[in-house]
Amino acid sequence: MEKISNDADTLEMLDARYLMHPFTDARANLQGGSMVIDRGEGIFVYDSSGKKYLEAVAGLWSVGLGFSERRLIDAAVRQMEKLPYYHTFTKKSHAPQIELAARLIEMAPVPMSKAFFTNSGSEANDTAIKMIWYRSNAMGEEKRKKIISRKRGYHGITIAAASLTGISVDHQSFDLPLPGFLHVTAPHYYREGQEGESEDAFSTRLVNEIEALILAEGPETVAAFFAEPVMGAGGVIVPPDGYWEKLQPILKKYGIILVADEVICGFGRTGCMFGSQTFGIEPDMMILSKQLSSSYLPISAILMNDMVFEPIADESHAIGAFAHGFTNGGNPTAAAVAIEVLNIMEERDLMAHIKDVSIHFQARLRALGMSSTLVGEARGVGLIGALELVTDKVARSSAWPVGQLAGYAFNLLENKGVIARVMGDTLAFSPPLIITREQVDMIFDRVEQVLVQVENEIRS
Ligand code: PLP
Secondary structure, three states: OOOOOOOHHHHHEEEEEEEOOOOHHHHHHHOOOOOOOEEOOHHHHHOOOOOEEEEEEEEHHOOOOOOHHHHHHHHHHHHHHHOOOOOOHHHHHOOHHHHHHHHHHOOOOOOOOEEEEEHHHHHHHHHHHHHHHHHHHHHHOOOEEEEEEEEOOOOOHHHHHHHOOOOOHOOOOOOOOOEEEEEOOOOOHHOOOOOOHHHHHHHHHHHHHHHHHHHHHHHHEEEEEEEEOOOOOOOEEEOOOOOHHHHHHHHOOOOOEEEEEEOOOOOOOOEEEEHHOOOOOOOOEEEEEHHHHOOOOOEEEEOOOOHHHHHHHOHHHOOOOOOOOOOOOOOOOHHHHHHHHHHHHHOOOOHHHHHHHHHHHHHHHHHHHHOOOOOOEEEEEEEEEEEEEEOOOOOOEOOOOOHHHHHHHHHHHHOEEEEEEEEEOOEEEEOOOOHHHHHHHHHHHHHHHHHHHHHHHHHO
């Protein structure tokens, strides 16, 4: 094997030869072309040729504290020196996981009683599904196993989590979703709202659809409803007026557990600590990951209230131990990093910073919706936002095949040193939470230049 050096060409060649990438056309990657990221500093990353990029999606919506937070590194080193690994199976325990559980439950926006730790968002959602199924069995409600989620929702990619996910490419070729996973219309007013329909009327229609589905399936067979407060990977979809207000009483009426997948929204992204607070959601379970450790180490958590926990724990319903867990779930080093994330957020009053900078972020984003003929809709909340691109604003359509317009703009933007995210014809932004107003301007000045360039090319 060649000696691996940091030489950009060598790394790119070895990448093409040896690596299979997630969510990537495996054959196309054989031709090379990967951008090898070498180091990070604040909200910037540098590729192996030394080129600097503003990471306007915080990696995968996750590096909230940026790429060079010394305190997270020190917290990991301290914990590694003391106890790098232990587990919490069968009544063993360790301080970082205990402290993190207590902190998360204290800060939850609604009363929660227990935390369970896993390693990724997908694992956490899979675990929540198993808890919900176990609970139904423990309660003697064996038929109550169906799960409702939304089209365009993203909940991960393991077999059950991908079944929750409502994006067809994640199902095609994998024989998914599994039976019993049902998907309802995305709360995407721009795309799904009807001519003349108000946002509120749109919400009523969607909630009626959900209730009709519950009744058609049999309420005694429906166990849970999973949703992201703001859909991320489905295109940054902010719920329309009245959606959560109307939906929650319906779920309560039929005894359906509400699971808020806060994997993207959690820890400040939407302008409150949790997306549930931003939208008045009162979940029975919460799924946390990504910014929990600022992605420095893998960790995720499920929080649950007593309504979920008690039947699982009730001895009179005992059906054996809850036989589920992961070798590294809540690893002490990852948990120590997560605790330090919470310390930093508190000590630096990061929520106040996010509230301030997000006003500017949203203003710059929405100004593009007004000024550019290519932006069909500019939407977002807090420090998450998206531009849905079209070539015909009135028809809300693009003359280009799906994905090409946003893909083209994305490439131009990357050449200008800004990394965004493309989903269909939507360009998404969710920068590290530590971003400043000046850095927000750096993103949107360049986005504006790119949109003007594409506009000129298309219209000339
Ligand atoms: N849930 C949401 C809302 C996500 O956005 C993601 C990943 O992007 C996941 C779950 C899955 O997380 P992971 O990739 O860590 O499995």
